[in-house]
Amino acid sequence: MSAAQPAPPHAEFVAAYRAGRARVAIDRAGAARFVSARTLLPLVLLPVFGLAVALALLGHFVIGGLVFVVTLALRQAVRASGKGFVLSRALADAEFYRAACAAGILRVELDAAPA
Numbered sequence: 001m002s003a004a005q006p007a008p009p010h011a012e013f014v015a016a017y018r019a020g021r022a023r024v025a026i027d028r029a030g031a032a033r034f035v036s037a038r039t040l041l042p043l044v045l046l047p048v049f050g051l052a053v054a055l056a057l058l059g060h061f062v063i064g065g066l067v068f069v070v071t072l073a074l075r076q077a078v079r080a081s082g083k084g085f086v087l088s089r090a091l092a093d094a095e096f097y098r099a100a101c102a103a104g105i106l107r108v109e110l111d112a113a114p115a
Contacts, residue, residue: 035082
């Protein structure tokens, strides 16, 4: 996939993807950061981590530990599903598609139309 090739228009990308003529490359780490930033994940996770610490300081070690582990699991789930989320959202939303392409997270190469 060529990095210099401009992204095709959204409608063309969707049609080519559904026809099996599009090759899509998604940067896994970049997708995780992109999705995390777009969903404001740090603003959700930091207070929950604080709650876990507060529970532990108040003597509720098991509940605090569980909240902490669940929060880490949520963070990991967002990272693991980042590629799929970027692809499905790019297919559904033209503005998201443009933002993902501009950020270098999503690269699309269209195959020639079958003769």
